[in-house]
Amino acid sequence: MSVRTFCPSVRVGNWNEDVSLQQDVMKDFLEKRDRGELLLQKTSNLKKNILKKTELSISKDGLLHFGDVVMLLNPENAEESMSNPSPVFGSFTLCVNPDESAVHTKSHLKLPCGISASTNVKPCERNSFIITSVDGSEVGETLHFGQNFALRTLEGFMGHFRLRSDQKTFLKCSKKSCLQEVSLTDQQSYETCWQAVYLDPQMRLEHEGLPVPANTKLLIVHSKTNQCLAVLRKYVLWTIFGKECEITAHTFLNGHKVEDNANHWTIVTGNPSDDIHTMFDRPKPPN
Template sequence: MSVQTFKPSVRVGNWNEDISLDEDLLKDFLEKREKGELLLQKSGRLKKCILQKVELSFSKDGFLHFGDVIMLLNPENSEESLSNPSPIYGNYTVSVNPDESALSSKTQLTAPCGISGISNVKPCARNVFIITSVDGSDYGEPLHYGQNFALRTRDGFMGHLYLTSDQKTFLKCCKKSHLQEVSLTDQPSYETCWQFVYLDPQLRMENEGVPVPANTKLLIVHSKTNRCLAVLRKYILWTFFGKECEVTAHTYLNGHKAEENENHWIIVTGNPSDDINTMFDRPKPPSEEMNENKCIVKPLQK
């Protein structure tokens, strides 16, 4: 019968220290796992709360109203996508971009919070906003071109935060483009006021005060700085959810003094049908074509 000469009690010096450290690491790991404090658990909890499916509001009359749950979508520029077939060219929606502090939050997101553009065009808690009145308009009242409103996140975990912007400074600007920053705050003010502006500059004055149609190209202008909301596809941000685009408040004009595709937005509402989530995904009738301003153009009758 063999006798074991070496036992754990014989190990001294670094050997004993290594064993103690391994035991302490395992003990800390088990305690954090029981409390749900592991990074994997925090990340999974955050994604579960922020990516849950949300139903958009249905527009019965085709216009936007105060209290509507909508999605801000920057459509793809077909010319750019053909000249440069890159995954960054596509449809992007404005979404909440939480930082590391959100991993420790179990109740709701806290301000300040970032904003980014994502390629996910399916409505979820992260990329939907509620049109909120700032001038005393009643819930369900139509929204008009040139009228101030606020865009806020949903209640609950999303924290009831408002989309805000202000003049850029040396200490407060976008990280990549260094343009005017757009973020979320919990304090409503004039900096959280926005306006919908008609897309065609030649018909802009004629449409002032007209109800805003849903699912139509338009501009979103910051009331205080008079700069348009824009998605910058060439500036990539690394987030918890992968590569996303930077969102800023900056007006891009072409040679005809008209806003370019970075400033074009479609306010997406829900589709009442059962098989399609949004009106943006709804297929167009084959007998009708859509022009650049999303106006229906019917073919000529023979």
């Protein structure tokens, strides 16, 4: 077997075919670049669209309403981080996790499309959701504890999908933990219904039916399976946006039979005094 020791510029062997092949490869590359079809260009375009800044709704009465654009945030628990260290630290937001085929998308995202938890706590197209009515409530009406609602992605590039979940099966479950899967769908059903539940179990019944306050810790429970939305910090996913954590619908109870920090969520709204930051970024009053 002969080993080639010369480059195409040295006219030995099939040098003419090698030069033509290189020219064809360069021509194909330049044509794809001009059409914006290179993988690098497609990935950059996807990130540009999905990471575009959004403005969250401002709650004038401190409550959540149907039609509000919000961000779902799982706050960091310092005590839990010390006792149960995880690969990723900090607060997480619920985010759309596009499939690898999404890099070829031009007009809007297409299914299948998953959900993950990102450390990016700045509102963008990817981590902003619309609180949507499923029982005929009008836009602007107050959301109440125990009332069904849907979480929908924004219009335009994000595709207007709904957050869904269902009982896990042998063939359908979350990738890392094999718990109940959370994903997106374009169909409205009971699988897309969720409820806000008061955090303190001893005061939960007393708050049933009361308005849901914004920017306060609570539970988000799947109506069909009665499982809480959760962030699994020890299960890391590698996405086109970097290292993120898995999202599932599963209720984690601590030693006191109370929902763990993995199930705690804050539905964040915009800061009325600042168009850049959210209420989560607002300075906390001194104790």
